[in-house]
Amino acid sequence: MSLSDVGNLMCLPFDEIEPGEPTEAHEYLIQSAASQLGPEGRNWVPLVVKELAPDQYQVIGNSFIYAVAAEAGLEEVWCIIADDAPETVAITQALAQETLPRTNLSTASREEISAALDYLMSQPSTPLKGVSHASLVVRLDAAPRQYWKNLQPITKLGCRITAGKKLKTLEQVFYLTPEPMPEVITDRQLLESLSTKQLKTMAQKRDFKGLSKLKKADLVALLAAA
Amino acid sequence: MNLEQALQTLLPNAAEAQVMEVFAAPFLEALGFGYSERFSEFPVGRRFKVDYAARKNINENIFSQSLEQPYLYMEVKGRAKKLGDEHHNHYREAAKQLKGYLLDSASESVKWGILVNSLHVQLFRKHGKVIHPETPCIPLDANIQRVIRDLKQRIESPKRGLIVTVYNNKGGVGKTTTTLNLATTLALLKKRVLIVDFDPNQSDLGDSLNLQPLQGKLLTILKSRDPDIREVIRAHKLQHPRVQKPPSFDIILADEQLANNLDEAKLSQQLKLHALRRALESVRNDYDYIFIDAPPNWRLFAKKAIFAADAVLIPARHDNLHSLQNAGTAITRFIPEIQKERQQLGESGPVALPIFMNNTFKPTSPAIQLMHQAIDKIIRDAKANFDGFDLKPYFYPKSSPGHENHKMISIPYMAYISRADFMHMPAAFAFKAAREQYLNLVKEYFL
Numbered sequence: 001m002s003l004s005d006v007g008n009l010m011c012l013p014f015d016e017i018e019p020g021e022p023t024e025a026h027e028y029l030i031q032s033a034a035s036q037l038g039p040e041g042r043n044w045v046p047l048v049v050k051e052l053a054p055d056q057y058q059v060i061g062n063s064f065i066y067a068v069a070a071e072a073g074l075e076e077v078w079c080i081i082a083d084d085a086p087e088t089v090a091i092t093q094a095l096a097q098e099t100l101p102r103t104n105l106s107t108a109s110r111e112e113i114s115a116a117l118d119y120l121m122s123q124p125s126t127p128l129k130g131v132s133h134a135s136l137v138v139r140l141d142a143a144p145r146q147y148w149k150n151l152q153p154i155t156k157l158g159c160r161i162t163a164g165k166k167l168k169t170l171e172q173v174f175y176l177t178p179e180p181m182p183e184v185i186t187d188r189q190l191l192e193s194l195s196t197k198q199l200k201t202m203a204q205k206r207d208f209k210g211l212s213k214l215k216k217a218d219l220v221a222l223l224a225a226a
Numbered sequence: 227m228n229l230e231q232a233l234q235t236l237l238p239n240a241a242e243a244q245v246m247e248v249f250a251a252p253f254l255e256a257l258g259f260g261y262s263e264r265f266s267e268f269p270v271g272r273r274f275k276v277d278y279a280a281r282k283n284i285n286e287n288i289f290s291q292s293l294e295q296p297y298l299y300m301e302v303k304g305r306a307k308k309l310g311d312e313h314h315n316h317y318r319e320a321a322k323q324l325k326g327y328l329l330d331s332a333s334e335s336v337k338w339g340i341l342v343n344s345l346h347v348q349l350f351r352k353h354g355k356v357i358h359p360e361t362p363c364i365p366l367d368a369n370i371q372r373v374i375r376d377l378k379q380r381i382e383s384p385k386r387g388l389i390v391t392v393y394n395n396k397g398g399v400g401k402t403t404t405t406l407n408l409a410t411t412l413a414l415l416k417k418r419v420l421i422v423d424f425d426p427n428q429s430d431l432g433d434s435l436n437l438q439p440l441q442g443k444l445l446t447i448l449k450s451r452d453p454d455i456r457e458v459i460r461a462h463k464l465q466h467p468r469v470q471k472p473p474s475f476d477i478i479l480a481d482e483q484l485a486n487n488l489d490e491a492k493l494s495q496q497l498k499l500h501a502l503r504r505a506l507e508s509v510r511n512d513y514d515y516i517f518i519d520a521p522p523n524w525r526l527f528a529k530k531a532i533f534a535a536d537a538v539l540i541p542a543r544h545d546n547l548h549s550l551q552n553a554g555t556a557i558t559r560f561i562p563e564i565q566k567e568r569q570q571l572g573e574s575g576p577v578a579l580p581i582f583m584n585n586t587f588k589p590t591s592p593a594i595q596l597m598h599q600a601i602d603k604i605i606r607d608a609k610a611n612f613d614g615f616d617l618k619p620y621f622y623p624k625s626s627p628g629h630e631n632h633k634m635i636s637i638p639y640m641a642y643i644s645r646a647d648f649m650h651m652p653a654a655f656a657f658k659a660a661r662e663q664y665l666n667l668v669k670e671y672f673l
Binding site: 110114118122132 | 638662665666
C-alpha cells in the first residue's frame, strides 16, 4: 500500500470506491442535490476515503456525497485520501456530523452536561418531554457520578427520567469511566445512593455495633458523621 | 535593566517579541513579582499559552517551579497595537484574548489580568466568572512610578465583593424578584450577600420580605462625606420550620425620605453621583456579592446605582418589546455614559453582563420567534446608530463568528416564582424547582 497519496485531493473513478457507513439523509436532499450536480458536475465538497488496496478505496466520511454521486451517476468523484487509523475515521465522522459525539459523564463539567442535555431535548422527537433541563443539570452536576457504573442512578434523581426510553436516550450521549468506590465514604449524597444492605456491610467493616434495628436514614447519618 | 531603561531602549514601533524581552520582566519585577515568581509562556489548560503568569511564592512553593495556582496573567502586545483606544479593534481583540485565558477552567485561582504594550496598561479584575476592568487604559509615560504604585496596591489588596446592579429602565421585568432570588441562591451556597433596595418610590424589595422601609437614615449616610453604612444594614434570616440552619443575607432597605420629602432637583444638588459607591466601598470586604435593586428609569437613583456597580445585570422579557429595546439602550448609551464619568475619577467600569430573559417560554413557541425578530432589529439598529456597536454578544452570548446560537440566558415562566411573592419569601428558598433554575443562572453568570 502506498502512503504517498495520504492528504491528497484526487479524482477517482466512482467504481473504485466502496461505500462505508451509509448516510441516513432524506432522499429528497439526495435527489435534489444530485439533479443540481448532474452527471458531468464536480463535487466541490470532497468525499473522504481511505485506501484499502491499490485502486480500491472506502468512504470514511461525507457519505452523503457518495449517495449523491451515485444518484447523479458521476463517473469520477473528487476525494481526499485519509490514512486508515481508527482515530482518523472517528474525527472525520465527527467533523462530517455523521456520529453523535459522546460525553464522559464521570468527568464532564456542568457546561458539558448542560449542552449535551440541551441537544437531546431540542431534538423534535425527544422522549425527554416534561423533563426540566435546569433541575436535571443541577442534580447531575451534584451527583456522585464519578463512581457510577451505569446510568441507572439517574432514575433516582427525581427528574422524571425512567428506565426505558428516556434513559436509553441519555445513553446515546453519555458514557462512564467509573472510579473505584473509596473504602470509607462520608459523603451523604453518595451514601444515600447505596442500598441499605451495602450500608450495613460498610458499617460492619467500620466496627459499628447495634446495626440490626437501624433504618437507611439512620445508617446514612451514622456513616456520614464518622 | 530597570523599567525606565527598558522604556528608553524600546524603539517607538517595537514588536511584541521585543516588548516581551525588554519590558515584560522589569514591569512584573516593579509590580512585586520576583524572578522566581513569574513564568513566561505559561500554559493555560491544554489549548492556550499566556505571555506571563505570576504569583508570590508561598513558603516552599516556588511559582516558577511548581506552576501551581497562578494569581495574575499578563498579555503582552507590540507597540503598534493600539491599546489606548477602547473602541479600536486592536484593543477589543486583545481584551477578548485575555478574557478567554482568564475564563478557562484552568485559571480558577487567577484574580487579575494585565494587558500591556509598554505604552499603555490596563488591569482587569476577575471575580468568579465576571471580568471587569479595574482601571482605564493608563498611558505609561513620565508618571510610570505612580501608575506602578497604584497597580501594585490594587493587586496586593484585592477586594472581596462584587457589586452588581440589576437594572432595566422598563418596569415590571422582574428586577426585584431576580435580585432577591439571586441573593438567596448565593446565600444558600454559603456566600456572604448584601442587597440594597435603591428604589425608594416602590420599596418592593422590603415589601416582598415583609419589611418596613427606612425613614431618612440612608439619606443622611449618602450625604455624609465619611459614611458608615453599617448603621442601616440589617440581617435577614430566611425562616422555615423545617430548615435548621436558616440561610441569611444582609439588606439595606429603601428610604422613604428619599422618595417623599425632597424634589429631585434639590436632591441631586445634595447627593453626588458617587454617593452610593463610596458608601458601599466601606463594606465591600465583608461580602462576596452586593446586589443593588435599581429603579426603572434613567434619573438620579438609577444613575447612582449604575455608577456604584462593577457589573450590570439587565433582565428583560420576551413579551415586552420595550424591555428588550431598553436593554439595548442601557448597553449602548446609559452604561457608556457612566463609564465616562468613572474614567474621570481614574476608575473604570461598570461592564454589562449578557441580558437575561425572565419568564420565557419554550424556544419553539411563536412568541419567542417574534422576540428573536425584534432582537435582530435591535442589534441592526445599534450597529447603524451607535458607530458599529455590536449588541450581539449581550443578547446571544453563545454565538460566535461562524456559529449562530440563539440560546439566551433565561429563567422560564414558573407559577412558583409569583406564588412565593405572596408568601413574602424568595422562590429560590421556598421551592426546589425554582431554586434549581436560579442555581443554573448563578453558575452561568457568577460561579
